[in-house]
Amino acid sequence: MDDIRINPIGVIHSPFKELAGMPIQPVGARDVAGQVVVAPPFADGLADMDGFSHIILIYFFHRTGPFQPKVKPFLDNALRGLFATRAPSRPNPIGLSVVRLISVEENVLRVQGIDVLDGTPLLDIKPYVARFDAVMTDAEGWLTQTAGQANFRKADSRFTDD
């Protein structure tokens, strides 16, 4: 399969300058405000966005290290298959966060509950639609016991590129 070229459409700003100490999911960052700045050529695509309370940010983990098939995630002490985790060191380091949308002013979205590093390249924004995106799960594997800890556990530097 050929490679695909992706061009960031903007940048995400947050208070987090370093990976160590960051929340590991939006649930651990509920009160954290951020800004999503969309490059002007794409700003017209933000029409109608202000009607949604939540949006999905798709972004590039620009500071992560190389792909590892097994990782020790922030919420566990065992090695887990990478795809069974949300760790950033993925073959295609694409991240996904659901955040609350506070306002849209021209090409700038104010959001809340942001768990990404300041300067993260933005790839896409989608509206969060509960009927499509909120699923009742039957099983959450190794995260069954530990997902709740994402409310308070913080990241460290294990997946960084430096």
Added chain:
Amino acid sequence: MDDIRINPIGVIHSPFKELAGMPIQPVGARDVAGQVVVAPPFADGLADMDGFSHIILIYFFHRTGPFQPKVKPFLDNALRGLFATRAPSRPNPIGLSVVRLISVEENVLRVQGIDVLDGTPLLDIKPYVARFDAVMTDAEGWLTQTAGQANFRKADSRFTDD
């Protein structure tokens, strides 16, 4: 910002050979079975995946046309800002579907509720974790009235590249 190079890590198989007539969201494809074939170099990353009832597939809309800032989505007759829709004609045509995971056998995942075209390039797989991904929304903009129609409305060729 520099461009980012993405390499598909596998391919998604579904019964849908053409965009016209396809379900437009997994909710309209609950009984549709598909296969996610992960390329062998990444298969070790699937460990622990079988514990999850639902997964997030991230893929490339390989048959979509060029970016349009305003689109008439399948669920509306008005033009809407692209980012306020799930239409595929995005600046970075990255798609996202939550599907039920039926089984994992070596590098092949059997899934249910698949709403993508056969042959779609796979970019990433993440476990669906309700505590991270299931959000109670307050507002869903133009989709408030029409999201339910995704249960039965089908796609047509409006966003295809041909």
